[in-house]
Amino acid sequence: MAMDYRVSWCVFATFVIVYAIFVPAVQGLTPAPAPAPAPTSDAGTAIDQGVAYGLMLLALVLTYLIHTFDTPLNF
Template identity: 50%
Template sequence: MAVSRVSFGITMITTLIFSIILPAVHAQSMAPAPAPSNDGTSIDLGIAYVLMLVALVLTYLIHPLDASSYSLF
């Protein structure tokens, strides 16, 4: 009976030590955060294109009204 109690105690201590140490052995460091896929330049470029298109449309809408007061021929 004493042998089985000592054997059981050694088994429990060994199991406890391994249950504490083994997860630390297999632990991996956290991966770094991924780089941002959009830094805002594409949004700024899209806004710039829209503003240029608005300016172009306004220019061609206003220009014929301006040119109609002049006689070209």
């Protein structure tokens, strides 16, 4: 019994085409995931920002003092 390869090739090609058309459409119907909840408290961010401002103020004061004592007082 010889098998007709042309028929099986056409069946395979038809299956591939139908699969390529309908599988992406089925996957597209899934609902989108819910968005992440909004943060309820920004206390950690506020503390970090306060520490950063304090360190910047300390750097500014130290820079001012170092440059003030570094300059000669010749008028």
